[in-house]
Amino acid sequence: MLDIRMFREHADVIRADHDKRGLSHDSIDDVIRLDEEWRKSQYDADQLRRKRNEAARGIAAAKKAGDDATFAQIKAEVDAIASEIEALGIQADSQQAERDLIRMSIPNILHASVPKGEDDGGNTQHSMHGSKPNFDFEPRTHNDLIEANKWVDLPRAAKIAGSRFFFLKGDLARMELALQQYAVDFIASRGYTFVQPPVMMNRQAYEGVTDLEDFESVMYNVQPDGLYTIATSEHPLTAMFMDEVIEPSQLPIKIVGVSPCFRREVGAHGQGDKGIWRVHQFTKIEQIIISHPDESWDFHEELLTNCVELWDSLGIHYEVVNICTGDMGTVAAKKYDLEAWLPAREEYKEIVSCSNCTDYQANRLRMRYRTAEGNSAVHTLNSTAVATSRALVAIMEQNQLADGRVRVPDVLQSYMGDTETLEPCNW
């Protein structure tokens, strides 16, 4: 959510951003109009309250003195104002609620370096890392590999939970655990605190960190308590500071989190989504930074650097892309994706997403830091370190051997008892 001061003082900035995104200005105009109406109602109501307070000032004395005539006169005066105040108050509340509902749907202001484009075709390459592996055989897709090696059981998962759930088995499951440990150690060694968050959140906190439409298409709602399972640990790890005023000396707060992530993936179907590429539940190691506004762009680059060095160390070939205006979504002001090379399909596909959300989440969550002039919103940043299901796909496809087994990246071998090659499962 954008600061209301942006609409009052710098509406031209929001308008320019909407032009960049190809959006109409209607919502901006609505917010500005409703804000003016709300302020008028609020001011009028405040003036009446003031009148009432002034009138009521003598009421205690009259009551104590037993002066019933004065008491009755003041009470009549106060009663007359009360109904007016109530009507104005209701009007003001509804104007403010409507204003903020629209304001919630208005996207963040994009950074100047975000390229213009209509969809993911407009994303631009930032950098290329590693090189395409050479195979003296026809490389197989990860779906072939998991089936041939019996590393993943999709049919039985579908039987007990539904499609897009999976059992992870044998050496591939061991490598998944190794990836978690390795990634956590890698990021924690750079001064990030390891945190394991709750995997369910209430609606109020969740609205602070995500697009409202996600409640219908992305999140599982758990009854009877009405909690939502998290779609990423970014959500609890950012919302953790909701309603807080942070001392500037505490900033930046750097976190590496790990959690299962749950996504309904409504409407997702297609050849590219087979196997474990797009699933309802996966594990993700996430980087989070809560920072002073002046530092967030430097930290955005730091998060990307962490990703690049982590994925380089795994020996994976990938490119970094700068996400364009049309592919950005509501919350982020700038986003880099890492896209790994999948040799069988000859495509680069998203494995990491690295965002600076500036003050957008912080405004909704009322996360502030103390300044001399008053409290002001912090900036929030998040970046995948490793989403293990997709990391497994990239490693399997790039490290596959002619017989279908898979070479374990060097840095992971010590995390799984010096295992060098993933062996098939026998059931």
Place this chain on the structure above:
RNA sequence: GCGGACGUCGCAUAGCCUGGUAUCGCGCCGGAUUUGAAAUCCGGUGGUAUUUACCGCGGGAGUUCAAAUCUCUCCGUCCGCGCCA
């Protein structure tokens, strides 16, 4: 799950019984003093606004002319009991 205590500005705390202007301290910010620092002194430190006003005492509702204060309810914390990986 049962019983009890409690929730007050960043932290800590008074006010609650007996309804009538949000208290003291710490921390933080600014200023004075100082070569600099510490110490000391002064001022400021919840939100909103058409800037001196209005709203705020965990959330919501109720009683009342008036609620931090009384009642109900929900949420949370702590203690004891029960259950439990």
